[in-house]
Every structure is written in C-alpha cells, then in structure tokens.
Amino acid sequence: MDFSFSEEQTLLRNTVQSFLQDKYDFDTRRKIVASDEGFRRDYWQQFAELGLLAAPFSEEMGGLGGGPIDTMIIMEEFGRHLVVEPFLETVVLAGGFLREGGSPAQQEELIPGIIGGENIWAFAYAEPQGRYNLADLKTTAKKDGDGFVLNGYKCVVLAAPWADKLVVTARTSGGQRDRDGVTVFIVDKGADGVSTRDYPTVDGRRASEITFENVKVGADAVIGEVDKGLALVEKVTDQAIAALSAEAIGGMKELNEATVEYCKTRKQFGVPIGKFQVLQHRMVDMFMAYEQSVSMTYMVNLKVEEEEAERKKAASGAKVQIGKAGRFVGQQAVQLHGGMGMTDELSVGHYFKRLTMIDTQFGNVDHHLKRYSSAA
Amino acid sequence: MDMSFSPEEIAFRDEVRAFIADNYPQELRDLKTRGDMTKEQILMWHRILYKKGWIVPHWPVEYGGTGWSITQRYIWNEECARAETTPLLPFGLSMVGPVIYTFGNEEQKKRFLPGILSGDDWWCQGYSEPGAGSDLASLRTKAVREGDHYIINGSKTWTTLAQHADWMFCLAKTDPDAKAQDAISFFLIDMKTPGITVRPIITMDGGHEVNEVFLEDVKVPAENLIGEENKGWTYAKFLLGNERSGIAGVARSKKAIERLKNIAKAELVDGEPLLDQEEFSTKISEVEIDLTALEFTELRTLAAESKGQGPGPESSILKIKGTEIQQRITELTLEAVGHYGFVYAPHGHERTGNEYVPGPEYAAGQSQNYFNMRKTAIYGGSNEIQHNIIAKMVLGL
Incomplete structure (x- = not known):
C-alpha cells in the first residue's frame, strides 16, 4: 500500500504548478474569461510544449506513458487555478475515446493533433x-x-x-x-x-x-x-469523472485555505472571527469534506481502469462525494467570507460557481446515487 | 384556535385578487427579475398601490396604514405572491418609515413620510461598513457637530440600490469616547449632498444591486438627526427587528415551490417527469414541510404582534428558516434544470441585444439566482448572528 507519487509525477505537478503560478493568477484568469475568445490559444500551445497534452497517452501513441494519476495531478492543479482551457474535453474525453475505442488508423491520424495542441475537441x-x-x-x-x-x-x-x-x-x-x-x-x-x-x-x-x-x-x-458505443461512452465518461473529481479537490483546497486565512484576519467584536467556535467547527467540517473528497479522488483514479462494475461504482461514488462536498465547501466558503464572498471581485465566488457546475457535469448527486446502487 | 377564513375574509380575498388582476401592469408581468428593471418599473407597482391606499398595510392607520387585521394582511401577502407582483422595496416602507413615525419629530414625519408613501423618495440603507458587518456597532463613520449641521466622513458598503437612491438613512458615530452602543446616531442624508460617491459592487452572479458609498465631508443639517444624539443604536435595532420579521418570505417561497414543481414536471428523466422521481419529489416535500412550519411560526408571531407583543428576538427564527428555505428552493430549481444550469443569462445592464440564452425559458438565470440567494444568509444580520441573538435573548445563554 503506497499513496506516494512517483518522481515523474512529482515533476509533472511541479511543472504544472510553476506554469500556473507564473501565468494563471486570478487576475489573468479574469482577463482570459472576459476576452473575446474566452481562452488562451498560446497557453494551449504551451501546455503542448510542456507535455501536458501528451501525459496520459502511451509511448506507442506518442505520449508520455502516464495514466489516470497523471491526469489527476494536472486536473487538480488546473482546479486550483480555475483553468478554463479544454483539457478535459480534448485530452481526457476525446483522447479517451481514441485511446479506448479508436482504430490504429484513427489513433495514428488524430492523437498527434491532440498531443501537439493543433486540435481542440x-x-x-x-x-x-x-x-x-x-x-x-x-x-x-x-x-x-x-x-x-x-x-x-x-x-x-x-x-x-x-x-x-x-x-x-x-x-x-x-x-x-x-x-x-x-x-x-x-x-x-x-x-x-x-x-x-x-x-x-x-x-x-x-x-x-x-x-x-x-x-x-x-x-x-x-x-x-x-x-x-454505449459501453465505450460510459467508460470514457467515468474517466472524465475521475478527472473532474481531481479538479474539484483543487478548487476545494483553495477555498478552504482562503476561508481559514480570512477567518484568521477578519476581525469582528474585537477578535478574529476564526476564534468563534461555531466557525471553527464549520471550517473543520469543510476540511473533512475536502479530505474525504481527496480520498475518493485517489480511489476513483486508482480504479478507473478496472472491470466495468467496479469502475462504475468507483466513478459514481466519487461523483456523489465531490458533488456533496463541493456544494458544502462552496456554500460555506461564501458564507464565512460574508458579503465579500458574494462579490465578483474575490475568487471565492468563482470557485463556488465552478464546484456547483461540476456537480451537473456527467450527472449530479441523485443520478450517481442511483447508478451506484444499481452497480452495487 | 381557528384557521378558517370567515365569509368577510373570503370576500376580502376576492376583492384584492380582483384588484391585482385588474391593476397589475402587463409590462411588469413580462419581466423576470429586478435586475432587468428600470427605476420606473421598480416603482410602478408601488405607485399603483399608493394611489389605492394599500402601500403600507403594516403601518398605523394615522400614518397611512390600512387598518387590516392580521388575517387580511396575510391574505394580501398571499395574493401578491400568487400573482407574482414585484416585491416592494423595503428601505422606506419597512425600514426607515417605521423609525421615523416611531422616533422622529412631527417636522420629520411631515417632511419624510409622504415621499416614502408615494415612492417619490427612494431610500437606501447606510448601515454596514467594510470593517463593520456582523459587528455593526464597531462602525467608524463619524459625524461631528458644527453649528446647525453635522459633518460626516466614512464609508458604507453593501448598500442595495444606492445607485437610484434619493436618501440614505445612515448610522454614524457622534461620540468618539463612549462605548459603541452609546455613541451612534441615526441620520437622514440627501444623496445629492456634495461629498457622496456611489461605486458599484458586481456580485458573483454578474448583477449590480449593491454598492459602496463614500462620504467625504458631507454636510447634513442637524434637523436630519432622528431622535436624540447617541441614541441611534436603539433605533437601529428597532429597524433590524422589523427587517427580520419581514424577511421570512413565506408567500413568495410557496410560489417558488409551485414554479419548481412545474419545472420538475417539464424536465424528463428517462422519459418520465423529474417530479415523479422519488428522490427529487421527496426533497420538494421536505422543503414544503419546512415552509408550512415557518408559515405557522410566522402566523403565531403576527398574532402576538397584533396583541402588542414583539417583534421580539424570536423573529430571528423567521430570518434563519426563511432564508434557508429560499436558498434550498433555488438550489433544487438549479438541480431541476439540469444541463441548462450552465448558461449565463446576461443582466439588464449587460445586454446589447445580441445575447443568446438557449434552453427552456424557465431555466434562464436559475443558477445565477441560486448564487445570488447565498446573500440572504449573510445580509440583515448573518444567520450566525441570528443564532447568537436567540441563544442570548431567548434561551438566556
């Protein structure tokens, strides 16, 4: 039993982190979202140059030979910075369809365009x-x-x-x-x-x-x-759910850190509001929701390549956890930031909105509870 | 104990229902949210009710109230919600108005109440400050007496619809040495006074409802002080008590549940209405039951009020439960619209006419409404503060 990351995976995380720290601060992200095109094509090229778009493909396909854990690392870091570029759609979904179901000819023709950043799907x-x-x-x-x-x-x-x-x-x-x-x-x-x-x-x-x-x-x-095609669609969307879970824990991590920091510095009634036990317990609940989500994200990414019944349970279970935790953490992060949490100016609301929509993508909590029950 | 309506009350219901049907402007029926309305549209229904004499059923008759019984007021609120009339702005009618007729002098009543009733004066609330939210008493805006006026300096925030306001009621410190509760005064400030700047705050749903208001050497005549200097905290708390009791929004929530059910009927899961899915209908039932409990709690509060009691600290229950229910309904509505929750519906001030908002009409803006309604557990004294009030004032902890 070992939950540590390999040297290559740590290196991958460092690469993504340092790129995003330099080039994807919240103000930059705001400008990207407000721009005419809505994303940065030059960043997409840089993702390609950094090898991010090649990460989950095998070496025979021209990739770096990574797997779900590598995708998880990228998506988690993307989640922390609210990256809007279509990694999930292009690499995880389209890449997944080609990898899992594509003919050798399709793979040969289309995967290089994904890896090289020429095509967006x-x-x-x-x-x-x-x-x-x-x-x-x-x-x-x-x-x-x-x-x-x-x-x-x-x-x-x-x-x-x-x-x-x-x-x-x-x-x-x-x-x-x-x-x-x-x-x-x-x-x-x-x-x-x-x-x-x-x-x-x-x-x-x-x-x-x-x-x-x-x-x-x-x-x-x-x-x-x-x-x-349905079995293929289910398999690939389960992989997308594993990736989305990672994006969600990235967002939750940022929200929890911002909330704890805010409660340590925001003073009311002469003390930092983080001194109030009712808020301390709330933040502990947010922390636990996050930790449980990290666990389910590791679980689903470790099991997403297993046989169908096991994979379905893992994906639906993770989706239920991140749906519930994302809602709780998002809502409480806004609440504990008070009026500031409601503003467009602070990043808090933007994480909250993204976590809310992650619950909708590929089925919400109710949908996956049912799917889990029928797979069990 | 009796819950049934008398024949007279049924006649009253028919009368107000007919009045709304005949007089509520078509122009407003086509609008979805306040964010889409012009200033005149926001005031349109107000002016109609003013003309009819029904603008302040909750005020004493001598100041313009209707003299309706608790039951009649209940019926009126139900009928307005049923017809989905635009909510009236509370700042004059429910907040500063009662402060003026309770604590103001005759001159102030004569000067300010008519404009509140007619809607000619638009009021905003100068309470919160960047450093004073839940701990309102720690506010820093200062008023210094100079001859026959005060000079006010400071800043206010989360000031709803200040962009349209003619007047602001404002808390400021008049005694730098006394403890907070004995140092605050309650002022009425003309928004046209030099030194006032209003800056918009855009909220996460993209809307512009709240503002920052900066006051720099704002000269306010001494006759615009309400009651006594340094007694403003008493008036401020009186106002907050009224704000809380109006905040339950029971009738509006009933309507929102009805809309939610209609959406859930139209949305399909495997070809069957979402409303027929047990896990979803159970959630609607839960919130409906919560709302029924709140409705009866509010009726009990109103009944006590009609006997001259309250609104006491129990009204915090209405604020907490009312906002939790409103939030839950918007959450379920967002859940109901499925994929189309993703769509960003531009607000009035962002429209150029070329926007594309796909999906069924009922889905438009539901996620933004959900995001926006998070504010309800924060404003009017956060729900955590309301818990403190109940713990301290009701339970004696």
Whole structure:
C-alpha cells in the first residue's frame, strides 16, 4: 500500500504548478474569461510544449506513458487555478475515446493533433430530453452508402466554441433509450450541416448548442463498434469523472485555505472571527469534506481502469462525494467570507460557481446515487 | 384556535385578487427579475398601490396604514405572491418609515413620510461598513457637530440600490469616547449632498444591486438627526427587528415551490417527469414541510404582534428558516434544470441585444439566482448572528 507519487509525477505537478503560478493568477484568469475568445490559444500551445497534452497517452501513441494519476495531478492543479482551457474535453474525453475505442488508423491520424495542441475537441452528447442518461438520444445516424448521415440537436456542448473537432453520440438503431444502438462518431465542426450557437457559461467557460442537419460522415468516422458505443461512452465518461473529481479537490483546497486565512484576519467584536467556535467547527467540517473528497479522488483514479462494475461504482461514488462536498465547501466558503464572498471581485465566488457546475457535469448527486446502487 | 377564513375574509380575498388582476401592469408581468428593471418599473407597482391606499398595510392607520387585521394582511401577502407582483422595496416602507413615525419629530414625519408613501423618495440603507458587518456597532463613520449641521466622513458598503437612491438613512458615530452602543446616531442624508460617491459592487452572479458609498465631508443639517444624539443604536435595532420579521418570505417561497414543481414536471428523466422521481419529489416535500412550519411560526408571531407583543428576538427564527428555505428552493430549481444550469443569462445592464440564452425559458438565470440567494444568509444580520441573538435573548445563554 503506497499513496506516494512517483518522481515523474512529482515533476509533472511541479511543472504544472510553476506554469500556473507564473501565468494563471486570478487576475489573468479574469482577463482570459472576459476576452473575446474566452481562452488562451498560446497557453494551449504551451501546455503542448510542456507535455501536458501528451501525459496520459502511451509511448506507442506518442505520449508520455502516464495514466489516470497523471491526469489527476494536472486536473487538480488546473482546479486550483480555475483553468478554463479544454483539457478535459480534448485530452481526457476525446483522447479517451481514441485511446479506448479508436482504430490504429484513427489513433495514428488524430492523437498527434491532440498531443501537439493543433486540435481542440468537444464532446457533444447531452440532449435536452436526455438529462444525464447517456443512452437517451434523439440524434440519429442513418446508414448512407459506406457512411452515415447525422441529424439531431446537442445542448450545452462545453468548449465547442473553441473546438474544431467533435465527438458525437448518435442513435444508429433501437429505441430512444435502448442501451444497444448507440454509436460514437468523429465529426469536423466545420462539416456541412453542422451549425453552432455559442454562449458563455456561469463558470467562466464557453459552450454551444449544436444542430446536425444531414451531416455526412464516412465509415471511418465511427469510434469503436457501430451500435455498441454505449459501453465505450460510459467508460470514457467515468474517466472524465475521475478527472473532474481531481479538479474539484483543487478548487476545494483553495477555498478552504482562503476561508481559514480570512477567518484568521477578519476581525469582528474585537477578535478574529476564526476564534468563534461555531466557525471553527464549520471550517473543520469543510476540511473533512475536502479530505474525504481527496480520498475518493485517489480511489476513483486508482480504479478507473478496472472491470466495468467496479469502475462504475468507483466513478459514481466519487461523483456523489465531490458533488456533496463541493456544494458544502462552496456554500460555506461564501458564507464565512460574508458579503465579500458574494462579490465578483474575490475568487471565492468563482470557485463556488465552478464546484456547483461540476456537480451537473456527467450527472449530479441523485443520478450517481442511483447508478451506484444499481452497480452495487 | 381557528384557521378558517370567515365569509368577510373570503370576500376580502376576492376583492384584492380582483384588484391585482385588474391593476397589475402587463409590462411588469413580462419581466423576470429586478435586475432587468428600470427605476420606473421598480416603482410602478408601488405607485399603483399608493394611489389605492394599500402601500403600507403594516403601518398605523394615522400614518397611512390600512387598518387590516392580521388575517387580511396575510391574505394580501398571499395574493401578491400568487400573482407574482414585484416585491416592494423595503428601505422606506419597512425600514426607515417605521423609525421615523416611531422616533422622529412631527417636522420629520411631515417632511419624510409622504415621499416614502408615494415612492417619490427612494431610500437606501447606510448601515454596514467594510470593517463593520456582523459587528455593526464597531462602525467608524463619524459625524461631528458644527453649528446647525453635522459633518460626516466614512464609508458604507453593501448598500442595495444606492445607485437610484434619493436618501440614505445612515448610522454614524457622534461620540468618539463612549462605548459603541452609546455613541451612534441615526441620520437622514440627501444623496445629492456634495461629498457622496456611489461605486458599484458586481456580485458573483454578474448583477449590480449593491454598492459602496463614500462620504467625504458631507454636510447634513442637524434637523436630519432622528431622535436624540447617541441614541441611534436603539433605533437601529428597532429597524433590524422589523427587517427580520419581514424577511421570512413565506408567500413568495410557496410560489417558488409551485414554479419548481412545474419545472420538475417539464424536465424528463428517462422519459418520465423529474417530479415523479422519488428522490427529487421527496426533497420538494421536505422543503414544503419546512415552509408550512415557518408559515405557522410566522402566523403565531403576527398574532402576538397584533396583541402588542414583539417583534421580539424570536423573529430571528423567521430570518434563519426563511432564508434557508429560499436558498434550498433555488438550489433544487438549479438541480431541476439540469444541463441548462450552465448558461449565463446576461443582466439588464449587460445586454446589447445580441445575447443568446438557449434552453427552456424557465431555466434562464436559475443558477445565477441560486448564487445570488447565498446573500440572504449573510445580509440583515448573518444567520450566525441570528443564532447568537436567540441563544442570548431567548434561551438566556
């Protein structure tokens, strides 16, 4: 039993930390979010140069041969700085689909573009009626010669305004919510029939609503097997949940530290408010929520490559923990900062907003409680 | 004990319901939040009620009250919430107004009450300061008497809607040597006085509701002092007691639960309404039960008040439970809208006309509303302070 990080992993953390400390302070982040494009393409290139975009890919694929723990380290540090650049969407999700389900040809063609920072990807899976059920799809892909024709609508596709490539789930057979009949496609965002409308999100990112109207793709656009895509989607989104958990603990860590610091310095009634026992106990509860979340984040990242039932339980269990803890820590950090916690000026509210939205991504607490129960 | 309405009360309900239906402006029905409203729109409903004579049901009749019974006031609040009328601004009507008619002199009553009633004077609250939040008595704004006026220096913060205000009621220290509670005075300040600067504070939901107010050598006539010099703390606490009792927001929360249920009916989980999911409907039931308890607690408080008791420190219960319930409802509403909680809905002051807000109309702005409502456990005396009040004043700890 050993929870220590390898030398390479410590080095990776130091690399990410020193980059973000230099170039991603809260004021810079505010400017990035307010800019026209909403993220920094030059930073994305620098992530590539630092090897971050290569971290989880095997050496045969041109990567650095890391695994979920390396992704976890990057995401945790990104969480501490509220990084908006689409690492999750491009490296974890699209990279995950290609790694887990891509053909050798697809891997050879597309992974270098991820590692090199040339391509940005988004994952178009959610539909308004489907909520968190990954199989509930009205988007269809009908056989058309050798290829397929896609029609449908995807909502809240995070990072899509920045992306040039999309991973899209569509129904190739079966009823609207059948487990069978789901297929995963690669679609160029610039393809004929793809139209997008972009907008900002409450947590400082960008998203699109995407309509697919008779979008033609070739047979080589399918990732994995036709009609059998759901298991792949679940596997990759579980990996994304493991990464999101790491982002969440990064945010919680910052909030807890800021809150303790604030309560040590903010004086009311002639003493620092941190002297009040009721606030001390609150901060202890926040600390415990964070520690429990760290534990679940380690757990899920260690188990995310295990067999399906074990993996599902790990991912859903972690998502429940970070959903609950993120809400508690976020709300209490705002409360203990008083009016200051409500302002746009302080970072506290921005962490709170991000933690709130992490609960929504890939299913909230209720969804994953149910999924955990059915996997157990 | 009796909870049923008499035939007269039912007739009253029908009357006010009809009045609201006939007189509430269509223009306001189309607006969602106060952040989207112009100053005139915020005042529109106020002016209609003023004309009708229903602007201050909670005031004594001699100052403009309606003389309604507790039950009638309850019915009125229910009907307003039911019709989702814009909430009236509390700063004049519920905060400084009662202070003026209780502690002000005849001259002050004559001068200030008419503008509060008509809505011609917009008031804001100069209480909190950067260094004085929960510990309000530690405020540092100073007022120094010079002949027939005071010179006021200092700064106030979290001043809601000061950007529109004509007047501010303001606490300032008039005795640098006495202990805080014997050193504070209560002033009425014309916002047009030279030396006042209002600076916006943007909150995390993107809205502009609160401000900082800086006072630099602001000259305030001595006749704008309420009551006695150095007795302001008594008036300030009286005002906070009133603020707390109005803060429960029961009728509005009932309406918010109804809206939540409608959203949960429209949102689907595996093709079935979210409202039919046991884990979600249970959460709605829980908050509804909490709200029922609060409603009866408020009615008990109002009944005691009508017999001349209170509002005592028990009103802190209304503040704590009322805000917890409001927050819980916004949290569940955000949960209900699912993916579309991500969408940022621009506020009135940010709009250029080209914004795109996707998703069902009911989803727009729900996450921002949830973020914004975190303030309720902080303002009006944080909920931690309310716990202290109950511990000390009610339980005698």
